[in-house]
Amino acid sequence: MRASVRWLAELSGVDVGGAEMAERLTRAGIEVERVHVRGRLENIVIAYVRAVRPHPARQRLSVVEVYDGTSSHTVVCGAPNVPPPGGRVVLARPGARLPSGLVIEVRDIGGVRSEGMLCSESELDLGPDADGIIVIGGVGGANPGTAASDALWVETEVLELSVTPNRPDALGHVGLARELAVAFGVPFRPPRPEPPPPCEALPAEDGRHWHVRIEAPERCARYAAALVPNVRVGPSVDWLRYRLHALGMRPISNVVDATNLVLLEWGHPIHAFDADRLEGDGVVVRRARPGESLVTLDGVQRTLCDDDLVIADGARPVALAGVMGGQDSGVTASTRHVLLEVAWFDPRSIRRTARRHALHTEASHRFERGVDRTAVPVVLARALERLTAMASGRPVPSWIDAHPRPEPSRRIVLRPSRARRLLGLDLDTGGMRDRLEALGCTVQPAPVTAEEERLEVTAPGWRPDLQREVDLVEELARVEGYDRIPSSVPAVRPSALGSPPRVRVERRLLEAAAGVGLLEAIHLSFVSRRDLERCRLAVPAVELANPLGEEQSLLRPSLLPGLVGAAARAARRQVESVAFFELGRTFQPAAERSGAPVERAILALLLHGRRGAWIGPGDPVDFHDAAGRLQAIVETAVGARLELRLAEDAEHEVPFLHPRRAAGAWLDGSRVGWAGELHPDLLREWELGAAAYAELDVEELVRWAERRGTSRATIPPRTPAVRRDVALLVAESVQAGQLARALREAAGPLCESVEPFDLFRDERMGADRKSLAFRLTYRHPEQTLTDLEVDAVHARAVQAVVQAYGAVVR
């Protein structure tokens, strides 16, 4: 919404300039985004033409001699409408800067020295006309040398407003002027033209009698119409055209411009029909019938549905009510009689229709926010006043006011004590009354009850947002100024429940993951089907009904595509090694057809390229880099050790991981995640080098942490430990964990731990064989073990794995 500062000052009597108006309106909740300062037309003056002759060398150019009150200038001009000597024009002298930024200089044009430029409306940003220069008609005023900004009607300041949808009254200058008057504490007196007396049918010159019939009163509470006969359609006067142009509307003709002027004044849309192009003897407000269609003013043929409200004549729909008129019934240059419409349509209905037809017009914007149905007579009277002044000159004798549903009175009880408590502001009751009355409410003291003072407030028709007590409380605060609300810090009563455990677990996971050297990534939750396929994720995914595009059509069932994409992008940007983690939700379709998707918080990490080495290139990342980090994160976050086990059927369960180099991450008998190297096919698809990935189901971890509660301390023993090492030559397929478990079991309770400490492969040992060395720690809780005791137990343990796994002691 744009507003003219000049117009607002006229209506409100507050003439403080755009900046101050903007500040006060913004403070009152009507946000002014910008103040456009226009029409600084320095060095642009009125001049009169002394002589005109054709350009000696160039066709279609003329050489014009103009006088600006002090001296003569020769100007080369290409406009077709240079007036004869004596005509007045607008001269931009050398040095002048046009609104477009163009600076006028003395130039040589085809051998003629041109000392300036004769300006068009468009060049001065006054109006849209670029076809010819401004020629000032009439007598008097504007002597040569007068500054153009004084001689021409210029909207020097325009406010660019961002009006919240609860304030339809602020979509017109009258409403804005009222806010200004209230803000500055001056009485507000808007124009209140009286309509002519109403009648049942409008007599037309051709003998017809026009009726209005509302067949859908639930959609149209009021419909006023008047017939303006014998209009002379033509261009509007300059000030009106310039004003509309400055406020972002295209001047069209005096009839249409007059209705738009009243729209901008009152915020109430008005439609003008060409009465001769309507069939029958009246208009009907009704819902469209199936199969009906209408060509709207924008030339688009629209198929209508039962939910669309239309204005129809005797034969067909002639307007999409409250949204856009029809092409066949609009005002044209040859229109003689105009039927004016001022109405109130149901906001929801207008909004649905506008959205269905993807139309957003000045009219629909206001109707869907709610116009003032009590203002219909005034708006109609104002429109008639303007129209007769600008296009007809004859007063209109009567109008039709079809008003099946008057607005129910909104009487609201306001308890001043409640307002004071809610705002923390000490306002006296008399002051409240004055403020509400200034806003247009009527206020009466309610019958006194035993304990509490009450005011009975009736809200004005232009404020549909005032519905209950709390709305009035906001008005009081708004008028008083939110700045006056004091500051107090409340005592927050802490809850026994506190934050849920997952909040703490997630926080610790985040910190732990950053602690093991991972950069946190945050991706959009959207993913494409194709990227899922490229990640070998053949899983069902939640589909969006209205995605922004194919690339973002699904909700991610896994964090993998985001992280792989980030690694691939980084590699293209020459960052060949990265270590990312992400903690976010994944989405799976509901088990039942219509239920909500299952959301799971997942922590995933992706390592690409080489492991960080101290100086020099590290080795390519592998399974153990991902697994180790996952274990470290979980241990830091919740004090649990994840166990990694080869998947039974990795190919099937985790198709995005290398089938031989992936493992499940287990915690107390439940699988809570995966770790592994990414599948070679996936790496090739994304053009990645070595990459390892791990993921953890945070929900499972939270459940585990809740179940576990607080962990118990292990008291360190006082007796000394005895250590024994053993190196075993085994087949590749034998896992360290298997050997360790077997050693531990065979060694019995004296064995405290078995840790692998060396892994070694050598051709001489034969292919498919490896040497694994373990350190076993023996301890008795109460007494010191002797070497002899330990040797016996250790020998038994070694013997057991030699037998069980065909190991050779090295």
Next chain:
Amino acid sequence: MREGDPTRLFDEGLARVEGEYEAAFAAALDEPALRAAAARYIGPNGELTQLLRQVGSLPAESRRAYGARANTLRQRVEHAFEQALAQLRERERRRALDVAPVDPTLPGRWPRPGRLHPTRRALLDVVDVFTSMGFDVADGPEVDRAEYNFDRLGFPPDHPATDMHDSFFVRGGEADRLMLRTHTSTIQVREMMRRRPPLAVVAPGVVYRRDDDATHSPMFFQIEGFLVDRDVSMADLRGVLTVFGERLFGAGTPLRLRPSYFPFVEPGAEADLGCTFCRPWEQPAGARPDCRVCKGSGWLEILGCGMIHPVVFENVGIDPETWTGFAFGMGIDRIAMLRHGIPSIRMLFDNDPRLLGSL
């Protein structure tokens, strides 16, 4: 004197030790070698130790003199050993100190450390301010019913108030009008239905709107906060938000409330914090007209807030006559961008390690 005369052998022994030990100690290059050399003379099985043990078997008349000689020699050997040891240690100490200086510009030997995402850090910082004031943290589903996103919050049906909330809907979820939440206010509704007042909760999370241009991302972070208790007033709202602004951006950061409209609060307000870049409240001249962050206004729009609308209380079964409360919601991404000078929200979701690692 005859062969095997004990005194002669004793003499020879003493002479040998006396003649050798200094050279032997001098030849030892390190402490173990020196100790081994010393042990040859004065260790438990050392030559001199054995001689001393034999003093008792010498003829009585020479016993005393030999004993004295052997003891004197032992003292000299011990002294020489200590001196040699001290010299050796001094030499080693000098060697330990006299090395090339380190190059401290080489990277430390530790995996390159990780970092939290700038948005995450902003989010955690904001959460911390409110938890320190006694607020709990809550969360809720990202895919939710329109009932929680709009209806129970008092959004009128077919109303332009939803224009700011252009929503994504889930295919197949039409019956429940399943959508991606457009704000974290869904959690306000859910928490008020789950728990009874008094309530003080903040709820961070991602939200989704169908906007995608240079200044909008279809997903972004928000944090919702609300306090419900007896007699909560708008003054309390101003107080809590003032503390928030000062904790996050420094003491003295001013707060401004402007009337605004959100269907679920009344009175509703937009809260601006003093521009944290040109800090007009610290400058005699006020806001810098050329400040690119606040564009000369001196204020930054940070959050929307207000008193919880009675209709919301009614929709969740809380009596609005007994309980009042305030609510606020703010974008987190913007705070991260302001803090770090990140020009575009889209950079926050691009996850370029060069940007993430620089913050």
